[in-house]
Amino acid sequence: MTRKIFLTLLMVCLLAAGALSAQNAAEKILPLDGWINPDGSAVELNWFDAKPPRVGGVTVKRRLYGQIGGETWQVISPPLGPAMRFTDETIEPGVAYEYQVLRSARDIVDVGYWVTGVKLPAQAQRGNIYVVVDETIAEEIAPRLRRFERDLTGDGWKVHRHLAPRGNSRKPTENLKKVLSIKTWLHERYLEDPFGQHAVVLVGHIPMIKSGRANPDGHEQVAHASDLFYADMDGRWAVTRKGVLLDNRVPGDFIETQIGRIDFSNVSAGKRDAEIHLLRAYFDKNHHWRMGLFGDLREAYGKIGHLTVEAFGLRNVVGPNAVAEGGHHDVGEQKPWLWGVDFGDWNGYIYAEQYANKAVFAINFGSGKQKIGSPFNPMTALLAQPWYTIAVGWGARPAWWLHHMALGGTIGDVHMRTVNNGVADKPYRETMDYYPTGGYLWRNPVWVNLLGDPSTRAFMLAPATGLSARETDQGVRLSWAAPADPDVIGYRLYRAAPGSMDFTALNEGALVENLTFLHETSERSGRYMVRAYGLKRVHAGSFYTLSQGAFAETGADPEQGTALTLATPSDQAVALPKAFSQVTDGKIHAVIEGPLTGQLSHDGTDWLYTPPAGFAGTVPLRFTVSDALQTVEGVLTITVGG
Structure with a gap:
C-alpha cells in the first residue's frame, strides 16, 4: 500500500461514532x-x-x-x-x-x-521493535537510548529507531499530520514482516491523538488519548477534516503490535530539564531490571473490588500465598514487589513528594487516570517514581489479563491481549477470549493504553559479567564471570561484525557450560555477545529463558567494578559526584536503589543525599557504570559524621 493511498484511507470523513455505553457483566471472576x-x-x-x-x-x-x-x-x-x-x-x-x-x-x-x-523452550528471537523518539529530546538522552537499544538487541529484538516530531495537541490538524507520518513509517516496517512479532516504544512526547466519546470512569463522555492508533495496522479510523477521530473501539477489533509510551511531559510542569531527568531515570531503572539487579522478585500485592480480575490474575503469576492484601501507598512502599494492583491516589501532583512505590509492574485504577495526557496524570506519576516502576496500566474497565506474565511473557503481551479481547459486532460469548472484562462489558476500547516499555517481562535471568574477547593464534578467546543466579545452567554465544549489532549464533545447538570459549576464526576483530541460559521454576510451572546479552569488542579490556567513597557531617546534605549527574567519557553512573537510611533526591542538577537527623554511620549505595556495550556494578559508601 503506498503512502498516498494509506493516508487517503485514514482521512476519510465518516459519520460520528455513537457514544460507548457500559453494559453490566453477567459473569464474575473465579x-x-x-x-x-x-x-x-x-x-x-x-x-x-x-x-x-x-x-x-x-x-x-x-x-x-x-x-x-x-x-x-x-x-x-x-x-x-x-x-x-x-x-x-x-x-x-x-x-x-x-x-x-x-x-x-x-x-x-x-x-x-x-x-x-x-x-x-526459550525464546531467543523476539521480533521487530520500533523505538520512536521525540526528536527534540533525543540528543540529551542519547547515551541512554544507545544502552536501551543494546539491551533490546541483547534480549533478542531487531531494533529500528525513528526520530519523530514532538506532539502539540493544541493544533489538532497539524498534530494529526505528525501522527499519520509516524503511523505510515510503522506501517511500512510492519509490511516487511506482517507475520512476525512487533512492538513499538514511544519515547518522549510523541504526538498523542484522541478518539471517540466515552465515559469508562462513569463521568462525562469525552475523547480519549489512544496510542492504539499507532498499533492498529489495518483498521480504517473515522476522522473529520479537523483532525478529530470518532471511533470508540479499535476498527477491525485488533491491534497488531505491542505498544507502550514513555512520556513525562505532563508531569514536568513545562520544565524541560525535569522531563529530561525523568526520562534518564526511567531508562536507568529499566536497564537495572533487565540486568537482574532488583533480584528475582516473586511477590505481589493487590486489592480486590474494582480490580478483582487483576488481583486474581496475580495468583497465576506468583501464587496465591505470595499476593499480599494492600495498595500502592501502604505495603507497596515497604519493599520491592514484582506486581502491584490498586486504586491509587487520585492526586498525581504528590506522588513524587509523598510516595515511593516499589512495584515493578502496576495497575493504577481510578477516575480520570485513563486520560494519560492530562497534567500530572497519576498513572504517569507512578511511572515517574524513582528506582522501580517500569510499566503502568489503568485496569478494571476493561480488566487486564495478567496471567500472561506467569511464564515469562511481556507486559506488552498482557496489554495487547486485553485490547484484542473479543469482536465488538459479534455474539459476546462466542468471540471472547476472556470474560468477564470487569464490572462491565468492554470490547476493544480505544482508551486502553500502556505506559512504559512493552518488551519488559517478569522473572529475569541475571547475565554474565566481565566478558572479554582476546585474539590468539587459534582465533578469539572469550571469557566471562558467572552471574550469581542459581538458575543458570549454561551460555549461548553470538558474534557480529565490527561496529554491528546484527549477531549470529556460534553455538545454537549446544550450550557452553564453561566460562571460556575459543572461537576458531580468521576474522579476529568483531563484537561478541554471551547470554546466560537457565530454567526458571515459577508457580505456573517452569520455562527455559535467556538473560540479557553481555557484550565485548575484541581486544578491549572489560570494565571493572568500582568502589567510591563520600563523607558529610551529620545533619548535612551532600551532593553525589558529578558523574552521577552527567555522562562522563561516555559512561553513565546510575544509582540502583535508594538508601535504607536517609533520603536521595534530585535538585534539578545534582543527586543529593540527606541523612536522618542525628544519624552517624555509613550508608552504601549500589550503582552501575555503563556505556553502549558493558555494565558493571559498584558501591558508593557515604560516611556521615565521625
Whole structure:
C-alpha cells in the first residue's frame, strides 16, 4: 500500500461514532490455583477460595497457549457437578496450556483462567521493535537510548529507531499530520514482516491523538488519548477534516503490535530539564531490571473490588500465598514487589513528594487516570517514581489479563491481549477470549493504553559479567564471570561484525557450560555477545529463558567494578559526584536503589543525599557504570559524621 493511498484511507470523513455505553457483566471472576507435576504429566486446578466453594455445574476448557479467538477453547472435562478441583492428565512437557474453568448455577456464573507448562523452550528471537523518539529530546538522552537499544538487541529484538516530531495537541490538524507520518513509517516496517512479532516504544512526547466519546470512569463522555492508533495496522479510523477521530473501539477489533509510551511531559510542569531527568531515570531503572539487579522478585500485592480480575490474575503469576492484601501507598512502599494492583491516589501532583512505590509492574485504577495526557496524570506519576516502576496500566474497565506474565511473557503481551479481547459486532460469548472484562462489558476500547516499555517481562535471568574477547593464534578467546543466579545452567554465544549489532549464533545447538570459549576464526576483530541460559521454576510451572546479552569488542579490556567513597557531617546534605549527574567519557553512573537510611533526591542538577537527623554511620549505595556495550556494578559508601 503506498503512502498516498494509506493516508487517503485514514482521512476519510465518516459519520460520528455513537457514544460507548457500559453494559453490566453477567459473569464474575473465579479465583483459581494450580499445580503442575514437574515431569509435565498432569496439572491440577482448584478453586477452593471461591465463594461459595461448591455450586452448580463446572466446565473445564483448554487450548494451547498462544491460540486466540473464543472458538479455540475446547471442552476437556466430563460433565461435572459442584466440584472444587479438576486434574488433567493429557498434557506433556515442553508445551504451554491455557485453561478456562466456568461454574454455572441459577444465580451465579463465574469463570477463571490459568496458564501452565513445564520446561517450555526459550525464546531467543523476539521480533521487530520500533523505538520512536521525540526528536527534540533525543540528543540529551542519547547515551541512554544507545544502552536501551543494546539491551533490546541483547534480549533478542531487531531494533529500528525513528526520530519523530514532538506532539502539540493544541493544533489538532497539524498534530494529526505528525501522527499519520509516524503511523505510515510503522506501517511500512510492519509490511516487511506482517507475520512476525512487533512492538513499538514511544519515547518522549510523541504526538498523542484522541478518539471517540466515552465515559469508562462513569463521568462525562469525552475523547480519549489512544496510542492504539499507532498499533492498529489495518483498521480504517473515522476522522473529520479537523483532525478529530470518532471511533470508540479499535476498527477491525485488533491491534497488531505491542505498544507502550514513555512520556513525562505532563508531569514536568513545562520544565524541560525535569522531563529530561525523568526520562534518564526511567531508562536507568529499566536497564537495572533487565540486568537482574532488583533480584528475582516473586511477590505481589493487590486489592480486590474494582480490580478483582487483576488481583486474581496475580495468583497465576506468583501464587496465591505470595499476593499480599494492600495498595500502592501502604505495603507497596515497604519493599520491592514484582506486581502491584490498586486504586491509587487520585492526586498525581504528590506522588513524587509523598510516595515511593516499589512495584515493578502496576495497575493504577481510578477516575480520570485513563486520560494519560492530562497534567500530572497519576498513572504517569507512578511511572515517574524513582528506582522501580517500569510499566503502568489503568485496569478494571476493561480488566487486564495478567496471567500472561506467569511464564515469562511481556507486559506488552498482557496489554495487547486485553485490547484484542473479543469482536465488538459479534455474539459476546462466542468471540471472547476472556470474560468477564470487569464490572462491565468492554470490547476493544480505544482508551486502553500502556505506559512504559512493552518488551519488559517478569522473572529475569541475571547475565554474565566481565566478558572479554582476546585474539590468539587459534582465533578469539572469550571469557566471562558467572552471574550469581542459581538458575543458570549454561551460555549461548553470538558474534557480529565490527561496529554491528546484527549477531549470529556460534553455538545454537549446544550450550557452553564453561566460562571460556575459543572461537576458531580468521576474522579476529568483531563484537561478541554471551547470554546466560537457565530454567526458571515459577508457580505456573517452569520455562527455559535467556538473560540479557553481555557484550565485548575484541581486544578491549572489560570494565571493572568500582568502589567510591563520600563523607558529610551529620545533619548535612551532600551532593553525589558529578558523574552521577552527567555522562562522563561516555559512561553513565546510575544509582540502583535508594538508601535504607536517609533520603536521595534530585535538585534539578545534582543527586543529593540527606541523612536522618542525628544519624552517624555509613550508608552504601549500589550503582552501575555503563556505556553502549558493558555494565558493571559498584558501591558508593557515604560516611556521615565521625
